[in-house]
Amino acid sequence: MAPRKLAAGNWKMNGTLAALAEIDRLLADQPAPGCDVLVCPPATLIHALTARASGRIDVGGQDCHANASGAHTGDISAAQLLDAGASHVILGHSERRADHGETDAQVRAKAEAAHKAGLVAVICVGETEAQRDAGQTLNLIASQLAGSIPEGATAANTVIAYEPVWAIGTGRTPTTDQIAEVHALMRDRLSARFADGAEMALLYGGSVKPGNAAEIFSIAHVNGALVGGASLKASDFGPIVAALSAA
Numbered sequence: 445m446a447p448r449k450l451a452a453g454n455w456k457m458n459g460t461l462a463a464l465a466e467i468d469r470l471l472a473d474q475p476a477p478g479c480d481v482l483v484c485p486p487a488t489l490i491h492a493l494t495a496r497a498s499g500r501i502d503v504g505g506q507d508c509h510a511n512a513s514g515a516h517t518g519d520i521s522a523a524q525l526l527d528a529g530a531s532h533v534i535l536g537h538s539e540r541r542a543d544h545g546e547t548d549a550q551v552r553a554k555a556e557a558a559h560k561a562g563l564v565a566v567i568c569v570g571e572t573e574a575q576r577d578a579g580q581t582l583n584l585i586a587s588q589l590a591g592s593i594p595e596g597a598t599a600a601n602t603v604i605a606y607e608p609v610w611a612i613g614t615g616r617t618p619t620t621d622q623i624a625e626v627h628a629l630m631r632d633r634l635s636a637r638f639a640d641g642a643e644m645a646l647l648y649g650g651s652v653k654p655g656n657a658a659e660i661f662s663i664a665h666v667n668g669a670l671v672g673g674a675s676l677k678a679s680d681f682g683p684i685v686a687a688l689s690a691a
């Protein structure tokens with residue numbers, strides 16, 4: 445079976461209740477998308493967005509704690525995300541790895557917690573510009589995949605997002621050959637390690653816009669996108685969803 449196609453939006457620390465009007469616009473613009481659509485708003489909006497989307501868009505968190513409950517002020521558990529309406533959770537985003545020092549082992553523990561709660565883990569990997577310049581990209585991605593993905597991962601409970609750190613929010617994107625090289629490596633490693641690794645959805649993320657989406661979605665083993673800035677407005681995210689639907 446081919447991997448499912450997924451257009452995922454990561455709102456990061458943007459948006460209040462007023463931003464949910466964009467969900468209405470997105471639903472109007474894309475009433476019957478030919479791909480899965482996921483929006484990961486700040487945790488404060490998960491419940492309201494779930495109600496607003498009425499099952500037509502999947503909703504996700506942007507992080508969860510590895511523990512199910514306890515004295516962890518400011519954190520949120522996978523079960524709490526599920527309870528609020530989430531079906532997915534982004535884990536190991538480079539902003540979490542950089543801002544909060546998250547390691548592969550911590551990301552893996554969080555993914556185990558997400559799976560246990562019944563959430564799909566969207567696990568992010570990606571190299572910095574210095575690592576790419578030093579020729580370390582493929583080894584680093586292989587190492588992040590090995591360290592961040594738990595043994596219980598399947599195509600049903602795990603999505604992998606390749607996000608070069610230097611392409612996030614910069615307007616710069618890798619060449620199609622560079623994306624293809626990393627996605628081929630990811631497919632090889634996942635297929636070697638997991639029984640259904642050939643069916644795991646692989647997303648590209650980093651400055652995906654309406655203008656470059658179709659080209660990115662034409663690359664082998666790119667099954668969708670994790671979109672930051674361009675997911676905030678339906679006028680940008682709608683065309684990206686349409687491009688993936690047509691891919």
Ligand SMILES: O=C[C@H](O)COP(=O)(O)O
Pocket residue numbers: 454537607611612613614615649650651652670671672673674
């Ligand atoms: O999670 C999304 C990525 O960090 C990409 O962000 P961006 O589309 O704003 O470059």
